[in-house]
Amino acid sequence: MSTNQFHKLPKGLESYWRTSTTLSSFPTLKEDKRADVCVVGGGITGITTAYQLVQEGLKVILIDADQILNGTTGHTTAKVTAQHGLIYDEMMQHFGQEKAKLFYQANQDALHYIKDMVVKKRIDCDYHEQDAIIYSQSEDDDLKVLKEYEAYETLGINGELVYDIPLSLPVKSVAVMKNQAQFHPLQYLQALVDEMVQNGTEIYEHTVATDVEESQGLSVVTKNGSKVSCDYIVAASHFPFYDGQGFFFTRMYAERSYILAVKTEKTPPEGMYYSAGQPTRSLRYVTINGEKVALIGGEGHKTGQGKDTLKHYEALRTFGDEVLGVKEILYRWSAQDLYTLDKIPYIGRINSGHPNIFIATGFRKWGMTSGTAAALLIQDIIMKRENKYEQLFSPSRFVADPSLKKFISTNMDVASHLINGKFEHPTKTPDELGMDEGGVVNLNGRRAGAYKDENGELFCVDTTCTHLGCEVEWNHGDRSWDCPCHGSRFSIHGDVLEGPADKPLEKL
Numbered sequence: 001m002s003t004n005q006f007h008k009l010p011k012g013l014e015s016y017w018r019t020s021t022t023l024s025s026f027p028t029l030k031e032d033k034r035a036d037v038c039v040v041g042g043g044i045t046g047i048t049t050a051y052q053l054v055q056e057g058l059k060v061i062l063i064d065a066d067q068i069l070n071g072t073t074g075h076t077t078a079k080v081t082a083q084h085g086l087i088y089d090e091m092m093q094h095f096g097q098e099k100a101k102l103f104y105q106a107n108q109d110a111l112h113y114i115k116d117m118v119v120k121k122r123i124d125c126d127y128h129e130q131d132a133i134i135y136s137q138s139e140d141d142d143l144k145v146l147k148e149y150e151a152y153e154t155l156g157i158n159g160e161l162v163y164d165i166p167l168s169l170p171v172k173s174v175a176v177m178k179n180q181a182q183f184h185p186l187q188y189l190q191a192l193v194d195e196m197v198q199n200g201t202e203i204y205e206h207t208v209a210t211d212v213e214e215s216q217g218l219s220v221v222t223k224n225g226s227k228v229s230c231d232y233i234v235a236a237s238h239f240p241f242y243d244g245q246g247f248f249f250t251r252m253y254a255e256r257s258y259i260l261a262v263k264t265e266k267t268p269p270e271g272m273y274y275s276a277g278q279p280t281r282s283l284r285y286v287t288i289n290g291e292k293v294a295l296i297g298g299e300g301h302k303t304g305q306g307k308d309t310l311k312h313y314e315a316l317r318t319f320g321d322e323v324l325g326v327k328e329i330l331y332r333w334s335a336q337d338l339y340t341l342d343k344i345p346y347i348g349r350i351n352s353g354h355p356n357i358f359i360a361t362g363f364r365k366w367g368m369t370s371g372t373a374a375a376l377l378i379q380d381i382i383m384k385r386e387n388k389y390e391q392l393f394s395p396s397r398f399v400a401d402p403s404l405k406k407f408i409s410t411n412m413d414v415a416s417h418l419i420n421g422k423f424e425h426p427t428k429t430p431d432e433l434g435m436d437e438g439g440v441v442n443l444n445g446r447r448a449g450a451y452k453d454e455n456g457e458l459f460c461v462d463t464t465c466t467h468l469g470c471e472v473e474w475n476h477g478d479r480s481w482d483c484p485c486h487g488s489r490f491s492i493h494g495d496v497l498e499g500p501a502d503k504p505l506e507k508l
Contacts, residue, residue: 015075015333016261016286016295021186023069024193029204029226035061037382038220038228040209041236042068044189044367045360048375049234051192054201056383061228063207063220068193069186071238071498072367075335077259077282077297079272080114081180082107083132084366086144086276087343088151094342099392101155103344106389110372111181118188121195125187126287132180132272135171141276142172149175166269167283167323182272182284185368209241210502218356223502232382235350235359236374239338239487239499244350244357246395249468249500252338252346252362254303254487258312258477260296260332261286265325268294281319293330296320300365303336303487309477334478336487336498337365346395347374348381358382359395430458438474438492448508449474449481451492461494462506472505481505 035058039050042064050060062068082104091100118127136142152159158178165171197203208223212233219227235241240248257280268285275281275298282297296319299312313332320326340346340362347370350357358381360374373389380387391397426440430450433439438451440463449463449472461481463471470485480497481490489497494505 014331015259016288016331017076017078017184017186018070018074019331020184020288021069021190023067023186023190024197024203025067026203026205028224029063029207029222029228030224032227032229033061033202034229035059035202036230037061037232037234038063038218038230039234039236040064040220040241041071041234041238042203042205043071043073043236043238043371044185045371045374046234046236047189047192047196048372049236049360049378050201051196052375052379053382054196054199056379058382059200060196061202061204061230062196063204063209063222063228065206065208065237065496067205068203069189072335072337072363073185073189073371075259075333076185076365076367077284077295078185078368079132079180079182079282079284079366080111080368081132081177081272081366082111082157082369083134083175083177083180083274084364084370085274085280086134086148088155088157089144089147090343092151092154095344097154100151102389102392104155104157106373106377106392107366107369109376110369113372113376114183114188114368115181117192118183121191123188123191125184125191127181127183127188129179129181130270130272130284132177132274133165133174134274134276135165135169135174136276137169137171138277139172145173145175145276149173152177165271165273167273168266169323180272182286183368184286208496208502209235209237212242212244212357214354231356233357234378235357235361236371237499238336238361240350240359240361241499241502242350242357244354246350246359248346248359248361248395249486251341254336254338254498255300255365256303256309256334256336256482257297257300257365258309258316258332258334260294260313260316260320261288261330262294262296262317262320262324262326263291263328263330264294264320265327268292268324279315281316283323288330294320294324302484303482303489305473305484309334309475313477335365336489337367338362338487339364342397345370345374345393347377347393348390348395351396430460433458438476438479440471440474443508447471449505451479453492459492460508461490461492462508464505465501466496466503466505467499467501 280298363370472481488501
């Protein structure tokens with residue numbers, strides 16, 4: 001498929017999940033409010049947390065910087081599984097058998113919670129039990145998959161080892177985790193939102209949380225100056241909007257990945273597939289208008305780094321052609337998620353100095369179960385109930401192996417991009433851009449970001465990220481400006497699309 005053909009497709013701003021769901025809309029917060037709990041972030045973590053706390057009889061206000069369900073939750077592959085790639089053998093080596101088993105149990109609890117909600121509330125969200133499958137193709141990956149299956153056996157995970165999958169791929173060993181699931185995440189979460197609203201929960205969209213005040217109790221301060229006073233704050237905003245001296249920007253990094261929804265020559269098989277090797281390949285089906293459509297994902301890379309992002313979509317299209325034969329690409333979109341130093345999410349009290357402020361982040365692209373597990377853990381802590389997962393996910397933890405090595409490499413990478421960006425001197429001028437083209441240019445002797453739309457209108461911004469001063473790069477596939485240091489993303493107008501930045505780029 002040519003680049004021009006990709007340009008005729010939706011520009012990655014809407015996913016199938018978004019376009020196939022009629023979502024409620026909510027006003028912007030314009031006055032001060034009071035609640036027991038203020039939840040910041042309207043994805044699966046924030047909505048599930050708010051829902052559970054409402055069931056406990058607490059008054060909850062939920063705010064979102066954009067629209068609810070328009071972040072990572074609205075752009076996921078929507079696998080509901082405890083199989084988070086090749087994780088359990090590695091986790092046993094670094095944390096021991098007991099903690100690896102706790103991680104599995106936390107995600108299984110989340111899966112059962114979602115299933116129970118679907119059944120109990122009779123939610124029509126295309127929920128289907130599926131096996132989660134990791135396959136190897138090289139000798140090195142084969143050894144990893146075999147070790148992973150050994151970890152399954154040690155931890156008592158319900159699985160099996162096979163040597164074939166129903167795809168046109170030469171595979172070696174295959175680790176199968178049984179009785180996992182897939183669903184339509186927005187149809188599921190919309191049902192929770194509807195019930196919360198009926199119970200009096202207040203939800204506000206286009207309300208950007210910028211800070212926390214702690215002088216007289218707790219207050220979430222928003223961009224327009226309005227505040228939500230509360231007893232507890234839950235930052236479920238992807239990157240925590242409030243750092244609380246946790247220095248999370250030094251302890252996490254952002255990765256983007258890509259998804260195509262395609263009609264195929266061969267019917268997509270049952271099961272959810274994930275490659276052990278790189279670049280990652282993910283495959284599951286979704287039913288659209290009574291027809292099985294393949295969701296092909298992968299091509300993960302650090303945000304703002306690497307090749308032209310449009311080429312990631314092209315690579316997924318090529319893979320789809322090889323395994324199923326591509327007839328038509330219906331949708332394409334991308335998603336971003338955060339990785340912690342040790343690959344286990346940060347969930348719980350932000351630190352001991354702020355016992356009533358909670359965060360949930362670092363889901364490593366497995367947010368359906370991780371986000372649900374986070375909600376259940378935070379619910380228990382707020383309700384002063386013991387939860388066996390609290391220590392495992394504690395945001396204050398620091399495990400020397402592997403965290404120290406990853407901390408050094410992550411921040412060396414940040415320093416490298418910070419320095420290199422400052423010494424880059426582009427020669428291309430805005431006049432040289434073609435229609436629907438963006439890039440870093442020389443604007444009157446300074447580094448600038450420019451995008452020329454289909455009508456020839458030019459949009460120029462200062463490329464210095466408003467978070468910590470790194471230089472953003474052009475994301476061709478999604479037409480955005482992405483920061484290679486901490487993953488902030490900005491629109492062609494300079495508006496913030498994703499944090500940690502909370503201020504727009506300067507328009508030039």
